[in-house]
Amino acid sequence: MSQLQKIQFYDIAGNCTDDHAWSPNTWKTRYALNYKGLSYRTIWLEYPDIERVCKEVGAKPSQEPKEGDSAPPYYSCPFIYDPNTNTAVSDSARIARYLDKTYPETPAVIPPGTDALHAAFESAFASAVIMPLLPILLPASHTYLNPRSQDHYRRNRERELGELFGGKLEDWSSPGPVREEQWRAIREGLSKVNAWMTVDGHEKPYVMGNQVCYADLFVAAWLVWVKRILGPQSSEWVELETWDGGRWGKLMKDMEQYEVVL
Amino acid sequence: MSQLQKIQFYDIAGNCTDDHAWSPNTWKTRYALNYKGLSYRTIWLEYPDIERVCKEVGAKPSQEPKEGDSAPPYYSCPFIYDPNTNTAVSDSARIARYLDKTYPETPAVIPPGTDALHAAFESAFASAVIMPLLPILLPASHTYLNPRSQDHYRRNRERELGELFGGKLEDWSSPGPVREEQWRAIREGLSKVNAWMTVDGHEKPYVMGNQVCYADLFVAAWLVWVKRILGPQSSEWVELETWDGGRWGKLMKDMEQYEVVL
Incomplete structure (x- = not known):
């Protein structure tokens, strides 16, 4: 993996421990990155900045608005930006699928068909x-x-x-x-x-x-x-x-x- | 399959169609038997007879009573008796696993690990x-x-x-x-x-x-x-x-x- 650039992993900062990591939704992605042994760095955000940074890196809202739904699109962490493929992905299950597909030499977390x-x-x-x-x-x-x-x-x-x-x-x-x-x-x-x-x-x-x-x-x-x-x-x-x-x-x-x- | 004796499949009789089959829980087992192409015959029961017949063929309650639970054991359809192995099995998911294991030449319905x-x-x-x-x-x-x-x-x-x-x-x-x-x-x-x-x-x-x-x-x-x-x-x-x-x-x-x- 050493030739690869680090994946950018966007998380929400907290202070319950020294390392800021607390959010259950972003832990899904951290566990997946660590389990796969991929090279990444965490970028810590505050809630009011999530939507702006998502748009900057090209990450979609984590929930697509339904047809006829007037609620604004919902941007949230986790999302990642992978400089190796120039791809932004949001939503932890989508990120897991993206990592399985893009790095097939790492252990798959969502086996085919499941x-x-x-x-x-x-x-x-x-x-x-x-x-x-x-x-x-x-x-x-x-x-x-x-x-x-x-x-x-x-x-x-x-x-x-x-x-x-x-x-x-x-x-x-x-x-x-x-x-x-x-x-x-x-x-x-x-x-x-x-x-x-x-x-x-x-x-x-x-x-x-x-x-x-x-x-x-x-x-x-x-x-x-x-x-x-x-x-x-x-x-x-x-x-x-x-x-x-x-x-x-x-x-x-x-x-x-x-x-x-x- | 022709050398095998027919599996006995116990279902609850209804009259919405000519063939008596209506209960969603027993349909899970009928679909599994038909999908696997196994040889079986249906034995039609009335509700008040289920517990007695379960006990006669040696089928367990479909739900094991929990520790400290004073409710009586719950007997229900579907259950099967397989004369080829002298085995009675109740609960549709258990039956599916039993059929997958006992007849491995038929298509598995619960793939390993799932x-x-x-x-x-x-x-x-x-x-x-x-x-x-x-x-x-x-x-x-x-x-x-x-x-x-x-x-x-x-x-x-x-x-x-x-x-x-x-x-x-x-x-x-x-x-x-x-x-x-x-x-x-x-x-x-x-x-x-x-x-x-x-x-x-x-x-x-x-x-x-x-x-x-x-x-x-x-x-x-x-x-x-x-x-x-x-x-x-x-x-x-x-x-x-x-x-x-x-x-x-x-x-x-x-x-x-x-x-x-x-």
Whole structure:
């Protein structure tokens, strides 16, 4: 890979750790880049700058507006610019497919024929696990952003989810019974995912068996968010690592080798 | 296959067509048996007899009770008894895996490594499409059952879902705005599935690309339920066939060759 120029990987800066990396959506791409051993550098952005920089490098909105939809196009991280092919790609699943195709000598993360199954996995995981995570993790993430991003983040999250979770970010996860119930829902959701990965009574280490695929990177990206935002020593994270016979703790231990931030 | 004895396939009798076949869950297994070209015969049961016959042939409950769960074990169709191996198997995904493993000269429906992705697909499809189908299709299915099954079916469905959908089966899908809204939700759900099957703008004919897999049989099983219960000439079915650029009509046309009831 040494002759190649570094891929530019655009992420949102946070301060929960020394290395700024926190966003679950961009972790999907970081894991893919690290797992493939590709050469890249991270460019840290603030929320209000994402759309402008996307346009500068030619990255499309991450969601194409639907026919008849009057909402403005939605630009978001992650996106990449690959100087080796002069190509910009947005949306983590598209980026994974692009990297599989463009660098076929690296391990594929979405094996041929599994794109739709991966998309369905994302949808099912979102209902089971991501939705229950949001009322705890979104407010906690807000506290680690830089001030310019904080305003943008609060405005958008409270507009999108304030009605569902209860007004201002600070009120989404009251300590005590509310938080305990939210935490129980997360456990229940992960236990569903564990059941998918248990075939005729045998627990498989990864979604596709013994080999890491994009769905594992996807799961790990959401869990590393929890680990980094709540803290690896927090009682909640330590408890999560033990659930489902220690599956999630084991997965995150396996993933540590791909957690480097470049 | 001619030296083999016929697999016994247990299904629930209905009267919406001449051949009794209606239940979406058992259609998953019928499609798998027909797609593989295996020799089998259908044994038609009434609901109150399922548990007894399961026990007679040694088929396990389709859902293992969870630890600490006091609910009685749940026996359901489909289940099979294979006299060639003296094995009984229940639950359509388990049956598919059993058939793939026991008859490796037939086309596999769950390719190696895709079990968990298939389970996630089922979960995502259930949220997107099956839930919206229930208030229309469950009451309509009830009318085609034999009297012994009708009582059992009404009691269980109204207990499980009456609170959600509004009391007695007859009240779940009032003609007019309620039904139109339910139908719109089904369309929206199928459109999500279409999006999963559209990769970087290219629509794939089947979930895994160009080759049928269990997820396609699964989708077809739920759609053949709609086709048979509402009727292939009904305005609702005819409309559904046109959705998503005709994808669902095309799929069901492709599946007709596996729709034989033996």
